[in-house]
Amino acid sequence: MQSIAPAKPRPTISDVARLAGVSPTTVSHALNDKGYVDPQTRERVKEAARTLGYRPSVRAQRLRTGEAHTIALVSSMPFEIAGGASRLGFLMEVAAVAASAALTRGLALVLVPPVMAGRLPLEQLDIDGAIVIEPTADDANVAHLQERGLAVVCLGRQPGNDVAPYVDIHSSATSELLLNHLHEQGSTKIALLIGAQARNSYIEAREAYARFCAARGMTPVIAVADESGGEDAGRDACAALLSAHPDLDGLCALVDAFAVGAVQAIAQRGKHVPDDIKIVTRYDGVRARACRPPLTAVDMHLEDMASQAVELLFAHLAGKGGARTVAPALPELVIRESSRA
Amino acid sequence: MQSIAPAKPRPTISDVARLAGVSPTTVSHALNDKGYVDPQTRERVKEAARTLGYRPSVRAQRLRTGEAHTIALVSSMPFEIAGGASRLGFLMEVAAVAASAALTRGLALVLVPPVMAGRLPLEQLDIDGAIVIEPTADDANVAHLQERGLAVVCLGRQPGNDVAPYVDIHSSATSELLLNHLHEQGSTKIALLIGAQARNSYIEAREAYARFCAARGMTPVIAVADESGGEDAGRDACAALLSAHPDLDGLCALVDAFAVGAVQAIAQRGKHVPDDIKIVTRYDGVRARACRPPLTAVDMHLEDMASQAVELLFAHLAGKGGARTVAPALPELVIRESSRA
Numbered sequence: 001m002q003s004i005a006p007a008k009p010r011p012t013i014s015d016v017a018r019l020a021g022v023s024p025t026t027v028s029h030a031l032n033d034k035g036y037v038d039p040q041t042r043e044r045v046k047e048a049a050r051t052l053g054y055r056p057s058v059r060a061q062r063l064r065t066g067e068a069h070t071i072a073l074v075s076s077m078p079f080e081i082a083g084g085a086s087r088l089g090f091l092m093e094v095a096a097v098a099a100s101a102a103l104t105r106g107l108a109l110v111l112v113p114p115v116m117a118g119r120l121p122l123e124q125l126d127i128d129g130a131i132v133i134e135p136t137a138d139d140a141n142v143a144h145l146q147e148r149g150l151a152v153v154c155l156g157r158q159p160g161n162d163v164a165p166y167v168d169i170h171s172s173a174t175s176e177l178l179l180n181h182l183h184e185q186g187s188t189k190i191a192l193l194i195g196a197q198a199r200n201s202y203i204e205a206r207e208a209y210a211r212f213c214a215a216r217g218m219t220p221v222i223a224v225a226d227e228s229g230g231e232d233a234g235r236d237a238c239a240a241l242l243s244a245h246p247d248l249d250g251l252c253a254l255v256d257a258f259a260v261g262a263v264q265a266i267a268q269r270g271k272h273v274p275d276d277i278k279i280v281t282r283y284d285g286v287r288a289r290a291c292r293p294p295l296t297a298v299d300m301h302l303e304d305m306a307s308q309a310v311e312l313l314f315a316h317l318a319g320k321g322g323a324r325t326v327a328p329a330l331p332e333l334v335i336r337e338s339s340r341a
Numbered sequence: 342m343q344s345i346a347p348a349k350p351r352p353t354i355s356d357v358a359r360l361a362g363v364s365p366t367t368v369s370h371a372l373n374d375k376g377y378v379d380p381q382t383r384e385r386v387k388e389a390a391r392t393l394g395y396r397p398s399v400r401a402q403r404l405r406t407g408e409a410h411t412i413a414l415v416s417s418m419p420f421e422i423a424g425g426a427s428r429l430g431f432l433m434e435v436a437a438v439a440a441s442a443a444l445t446r447g448l449a450l451v452l453v454p455p456v457m458a459g460r461l462p463l464e465q466l467d468i469d470g471a472i473v474i475e476p477t478a479d480d481a482n483v484a485h486l487q488e489r490g491l492a493v494v495c496l497g498r499q500p501g502n503d504v505a506p507y508v509d510i511h512s513s514a515t516s517e518l519l520l521n522h523l524h525e526q527g528s529t530k531i532a533l534l535i536g537a538q539a540r541n542s543y544i545e546a547r548e549a550y551a552r553f554c555a556a557r558g559m560t561p562v563i564a565v566a567d568e569s570g571g572e573d574a575g576r577d578a579c580a581a582l583l584s585a586h587p588d589l590d591g592l593c594a595l596v597d598a599f600a601v602g603a604v605q606a607i608a609q610r611g612k613h614v615p616d617d618i619k620i621v622t623r624y625d626g627v628r629a630r631a632c633r634p635p636l637t638a639v640d641m642h643l644e645d646m647a648s649q650a651v652e653l654l655f656a657h658l659a660g661k662g663g664a665r666t667v668a669p670a671l672p673e674l675v676i677r678e679s680s681r682a
Contacts, residue, residue: 055464055489069465070411070451092433099452108466110411110449111440123396124410125449126467148396286627 011052020048097306137198171204187250234261293337304328361389438647478539512545528591575602634678645669
């Protein structure tokens, strides 16, 4: 049983000044190569700093410059979707890339995962800006960050927000890709299952689905499930869909947790995926791959999205203005057993 | 093309003091419920703060208290193992849990992923402490953090470090579990493939392997590969093993990237996994599951490890002393096709 000191008393700039026989201001100038300091004095100060093991306080420097050099990555998805069983999901894939991209620009990335209940304690974070993943129209985190005057970049446009820069996550193109694929595989009665929160990806999916149905003379069938219900909510929503529309032969379940729940509901009804009903989902993560049968999904190019989000935030932090929106590579289908004809 | 202001000028404590007609010190006391402030004055100060939208500077408070309320999670594995293709690996699984555990204790977690080349720019981070994953004996990050007087908790003991608190990741027990399993499945000539860096998990694995061989009269065959070579290094090391020991029928490749490379080398030699050679690895991540055939691995209880690491760091930060070491649940085998008799 041993303990370490959480922070040994560190030498201050005054300690260095005393040892070198100069003023603290001279120490500051000498160590930061600012102002005029006699070369011999500069050497004496540096020697004193070395002797004492003095390092300038990162915190004091930041208070002076007004910069924290820290950004946060915030998930606005409920814990049931982005936390828990699918921790190795969307958020963490983005986090891995964003943290590396931030680091190469001298920014630290604070990871703010979804919490079980309540609002995120963002006010405790000493940050300069944040990337918020797929915020809803009334996202409390975005509101809080903007109220503090911090730079915010959304990964996926926030509905109703005409100011915050965002990375276009191509929700229309993704929806079209999935719906057209189901149609090409032979599905003729295709339903759309989306989440209840006001996210831009659902809004664009609804629009794409409406166009898709109109072009093919299909009757739109849309089901909405509560994201905080996770897989169970997807299962229940799909069961209700199958009762109301027993002839469904295709399902586009955008949320991966809903798609996994839907597969359960279909099996419980004694039907088979993909022979009776084909299923597709959006995020090509562990859930889609581990599902039985594995789910057709979309390569959203998350790496590209994440690094573009950091770049966009960085440009705004650097006061370079920067674009309102950037668009990563277009999504590509990853076809698996769940939708094969 | 629109831009947002990175930080709108925020009202200062002096602005509030001026509006309320009191001194900045009185504002500070009134808002923080410190010292004696006349109740009417306190109300007037709070009203002025509300009017101006004043919030105390997190940064200034932290400079005063000497605490950043931020911890870092640092991976000491090379980019080729912990970054790149297996981003959804060990580090991110630990990060997801650690970030949640930290958040519930009011700590922000900065994610410090491996970088492509060179040392991590840790000196830029304004942190109180760090969790370092499986540091090597000469880990430059641990040295830097300890030199700064910061609290460090190692996930997996650092060889030669008799001070830093650590989470026991049960490397002996894990190695024994894997070796005994291969033996039970019928392997009689089992080699050990480990990384070249001085990590405690390899040291314990060597010792467990020596005991295992001695108890069964096996001749030890140990191969060492450079972690920064990733899967290719594992493939080459396994190819060399097979040339030198054509009768090998079992391989314990602790690093998952090495195990995946080893499967390639075995196939290139025209041999079959598991019929000719059985393979097992340590971390039950995406790599092990996605490998063909899927790899037998170990459930290390990473969630338990990560939350215990945060708790241990928190105890030391809080100056409560805290234990030198904690031990999460013991590892459990996850048997897959790669080692089935």
